[in-house]
Amino acid sequence: MASTQDILEFLSGILSKNAEEKSLNWLSQKTEKIQSSGSPTAFFLAFSQASRFFSKEKLQLDEADKNKADELVSGYEPEFWNVLQTARTYLLLSYPQEKETWFSAVNQLFETADMHEHQALFAALPLMPFQEDLVDRAIDGCRTNVALIFDAIALNNPYPAKYFPEANWNQMVLKAVFMQRPLYRIQSQDSRSNPALAEIARDFAHERWAAGRNVMPELWRLVSPFLNEKYLEDLQKVMSSKDDLELAGGALALFNGSSGTGKTLLSEFPTLASQIESGEITWEKVGKEYQDTRV
Amino acid sequence: MSMYIDPHIHLVSRTTDDYEAMQKAGIVATIEPAFWLGQPRTEVGSFKDYFSTLVGWERFRASQFGIVHYCTMGLNSKEANNIALAEQVMELLPLYVGKEGVVAIGEIGYDDQTEAEDRFYREQLELAKEVDLPVLIHTPHRDKKKGTYRSMDVAEEHGMNPGWIIVDHNNEETVKEVLDRGYWAGFTIYPHTKMGSERMVEIVKQYGPERIIVNSAADWGISDPLAVPKTADLMRKMGIPEEHVQMVTYRNALTAFSLSGQMDENDWLQAPPIDQTKKMSGNSVLRGGQVPRVEGPADRVEN
Numbered sequence: 296m297a298s299t300q301d302i303l304e305f306l307s308g309i310l311s312k313n314a315e316e317k318s319l320n321w322l323s324q325k326t327e328k329i330q331s332s333g334s335p336t337a338f339f340l341a342f343s344q345a346s347r348f349f350s351k352e353k354l355q356l357d358e359a360d361k362n363k364a365d366e367l368v369s370g371y372e373p374e375f376w377n378v379l380q381t382a383r384t385y386l387l388l389s390y391p392q393e394k395e396t397w398f399s400a401v402n403q404l405f406e407t408a409d410m411h412e413h414q415a416l417f418a419a420l421p422l423m424p425f426q427e428d429l430v431d432r433a434i435d436g437c438r439t440n441v442a443l444i445f446d447a448i449a450l451n452n453p454y455p456a457k458y459f460p461e462a463n464w465n466q467m468v469l470k471a472v473f474m475q476r477p478l479y480r481i482q483s484q485d486s487r488s489n490p491a492l493a494e495i496a497r498d499f500a501h502e503r504w505a506a507g508r509n510v511m512p513e514l515w516r517l518v519s520p521f522l523n524e525k526y527l528e529d530l531q532k533v534m535s536s537k538d539d540l541e542l543a544g545g546a547l548a549l550f551n552g553s554s555g556t557g558k559t560l561l562s563e564f565p566t567l568a569s570q571i572e573s574g575e576i577t578w579e580k581v582g583k584e585y586q587d588t589r590v
Numbered sequence: 591m592s593m594y595i596d597p598h599i600h601l602v603s604r605t606t607d608d609y610e611a612m613q614k615a616g617i618v619a620t621i622e623p624a625f626w627l628g629q630p631r632t633e634v635g636s637f638k639d640y641f642s643t644l645v646g647w648e649r650f651r652a653s654q655f656g657i658v659h660y661c662t663m664g665l666n667s668k669e670a671n672n673i674a675l676a677e678q679v680m681e682l683l684p685l686y687v688g689k690e691g692v693v694a695i696g697e698i699g700y701d702d703q704t705e706a707e708d709r710f711y712r713e714q715l716e717l718a719k720e721v722d723l724p725v726l727i728h729t730p731h732r733d734k735k736k737g738t739y740r741s742m743d744v745a746e747e748h749g750m751n752p753g754w755i756i757v758d759h760n761n762e763e764t765v766k767e768v769l770d771r772g773y774w775a776g777f778t779i780y781p782h783t784k785m786g787s788e789r790m791v792e793i794v795k796q797y798g799p800e801r802i803i804v805n806s807a808a809d810w811g812i813s814d815p816l817a818v819p820k821t822a823d824l825m826r827k828m829g830i831p832e833e834h835v836q837m838v839t840y841r842n843a844l845t846a847f848s849l850s851g852q853m854d855e856n857d858w859l860q861a862p863p864i865d866q867t868k869k870m871s872g873n874s875v876l877r878g879g880q881v882p883r884v885e886g887p888a889d890r891v892e893n
Contacts (some may be wrong), residue, residue: 338685343688347851407638407685409645441650 298386302422305367306385309360316350326389335400338390342383346411347577349379367474368421370453370482380405384422387415392424403589410443415448415518420454422488429435430458437467442474449481456483465492469519472499475590478513493521497529504532504547512544513582521550531560538588541582546571592836596818597621597843598697598726598758598776598805601659602640602648608808608815609655618858621847623662623697623726626669628810634678635735637665641686646789649691650775658858660847662696662726663687670710672700680713687721693847694718696726697758701812703730708744715748724754726776726847729764738764742771756803756846763792769801774846778807779817787821791828799834803842 297305311319327340331340353374356364364371373381390400405416417436420426436448436469449471455464464487471478476535479549496517499508499541515533518526533545546567561568568574570571594617601609601622612620622644631637644661663686665679686692695718699706718725719888725745730737738757745755757768758776768775779787790804806817815822822839826832847853 343685343690353867403685407642407682409689409691410650411690412689439613441647443650501892555619 296367299392299424302367302383303388304361304435306381306388309356309373310378310381312516313354314349314382318382321348322385325386328334329386330391335390335403338386338400339404341386342412345382345386346379349382351377351379351411353377354381357545361474368453370456371421372451372551372572375451376418379411380418382503383412384419387569394425397425398428402497410441413439413441413444414447415445418452420448421452421457423446426454428457433457434463437463437470442476445470446476450476450519451480453482455481456487461487461489461491462480465489468492469495469499472496472511472514475511475586477586478511478516478581484516486516486562490521493518493526497526500529509538509541512585513578515544516551516578518531519548519552522548522557523556527554527556527560530557534560534564540581540585543570543576544566547576547578548583551583592819592840593823593841594818595619595843596806596808596815596859597636597644597756597803597847598623598807599815600625600807600809602643603810604808604815605616606651609652609657613656615816617657617819619658619660619844619853620659621662621693621739621843622693622877623728624664624666624797625809626666626695630669630672631675632808634675634682637679638682641684644811645686645689645691650761656861658861659851660691660693662694663689663692664696664714664726665710666697666783667699667707667711667728667730670707671704673706673764676706676710680710681712686839687717687723688808692723693850693852694724694726695721696756697728698725699727699741700705701728703733703740710761711741712744712748715745715750718754719748719750722850724756724847727755727757729757729759731759734759734761735763739767742768742773750845752814754849758805758806762789762793764804769797769853774801774803774806774842776803778805779821780807781812781814781856787817787824790821791825791830792837794830794834797844799837801846803846804838805843806876819889820867835888 310322323563325337328337329341354373356374361374364373391396404412408416413436417433420429422434423429433448437445440444449467452583455467465514468478468481471481500514504509515530518529530545530548533541536542536545542564546561546564549561550571552570594615596612598618599620599622601620602734612819624641624644627640641663644663650660653718663683665676665683670676687695691783695714696713698714702710715725727741741757743790745752755772756776759778760775765775777790777793779790785832794802804818804821806813806815808815808817818839822835844855
């Protein structure tokens with residue numbers, strides 16, 4: 296991971312392209328004050344009041360910015376950030392990084408944050424110093440009922456995949472299913488797949504079916520690496536659906552799984568199979584369409 | 591349909607049925623003043639979590655029903671009397687007053703008009719000046735007239751601009767002085783005590799609509815979260831011009847509290863959905879003929 300100084304330079308560069316000069320001047324004044332003052336008060340006030348100077352518009356970035364972000368911190372995707380949270384992250388990283396005082400200030404921030412401050416804090420975890428000591432904080436954050444906050448941790452964020460123990464990872468993914476969040480935006484999903492999660496996902500699908508409700512098609516991605524008789528029985532049911540998206544999800548799970556029986560089942564759907572081969576159907580596309588049309 | 595603002599309502603105490611009814615009745619925005627909880631708190635952490643709820647969970651909860659939620663931050667006069675605790679709350683307030691959607695310092699003022707109440711009222715007037723926020727004054731239930739006048743005297747002693755202060759819970763006895771001195775005058779419509787809708791109609795008839803603001807102050811006691819739209823309906827029935835009705839149930843509150851720079855009509859007129867799982871996705875991406883699969887918040891919110 297790059298140094299805080301490098302990250303600050305990067306953030307400052309993208310902010311200068313996304314905010315007005317008046318706001319940037321305010322930010323540099325506050326940054327100076329934060330660094331020179333001995334107490335965290337200036338930091339707390341600036342962190343809150345940043346909302347008066349920066350918008351919640353999505354950042355406008357070019358390809359070079361996106362590549363640079365990933366180079367600095369692997370998995371960092373600022374294209375999903377807004378201007379305000381970028382400014383808040385800039386303030387946060389400007390606060391002196393002496394471990395004890397840093398934690399006392401940052402704990403205070405987490406404990407008193409409003410929704411958008413929480414969003415900024417959790418999304419910035421992979422950029423923070425001492426991040427390995429923030430795992431409990433991140434796990435606790437997943438207990439939120441506010442989708443905006445949950446998304447800041449779970450989606451487009453490399454932190455959970457890097458640090459969450461398996462049980463917590465599984466709880467996060469299942470909660471994303473439960474809240475109907477777009478699973479394709481959870482990073483490193485395939486590399487962190489595990490049989491326990493597949494089992495939990497299956498139970499969840501059965502609960503939904505028992506209640507006469509549909510199952511989010513992306514759920515079958517969790518099952519796909521572990522196809523056995525049980526899962527194939529479920530997928531058989533999915534493949535009898537009348538819903539295009541459910542069929543696409545089922546077909547992707549069969550296509551990516553390593554079961555011969557699964558491949559035989561898929562061969563009954565030659566059009567879907569060729570659409571998957573040509574990249575016309577992907578988990579991302581299925582997830583996107585599901586979000587656009589069903590949630 | 592008419593739009594209303596309820597600029598004083600304690601939503602943490604209200605049910606989702608209330609939220610639904612409020613939204614249906616035309617309430618687009620609410621202001622939740624920090625107050626006490628019906629019994630005194632004994633730990634500063636209780637204040638911290640309460641303040642966090644006002645800017646966090648309650649705001650989110652309101653948004654799920656299509657209502658924009660703002661709040662005021664302050665140490666109420668009742669709990670100012672626990673001096674050791676009050677001092678800690680005063681240290682906590684700077685963490686919250688600068689937050690988004692905090693539209694005033696309040697509700698502050700007097701309850702029993704004790705020395706401690708006076709001290710923390712003054713300290714918070716200074717805080718309001720420091721952070722450029724309007725002030726919402728709670729006037730006492732007992733010895734009301736004197737308490738109301740004293741609140742204004744002290745505010746003026748601290749160099750406050752009356753145009754930045756909303757003096758709340760007025761009645762026939764206090765309204766003239768409050769308006770004459772240039773303050774905004776809030777009126778709380780309670781089913782049994784304080785003001786009833788009929789009395790409110792008479793006051794607007796007598797004093798006109800300038801700087802008068804109607805609210806429900808609905809909380810955990812007997813109170814009506816629809817008091818603002820109901821009073822507006824009664825005013826119309828009693829022949830008060832529509833423009834005046836709009837002023838006292840919408841426009842004046844907006845004008846007064848937007849002095850904070852934290853409240854803007856576009857917040858509800860052009861509300862962007864906070865996220866796609868919001869329940870109120872009335873203008874969703876669904877095309878004609880499709881059946882929306884929108885499910886209630888209970889599907890996604892763990893109780």
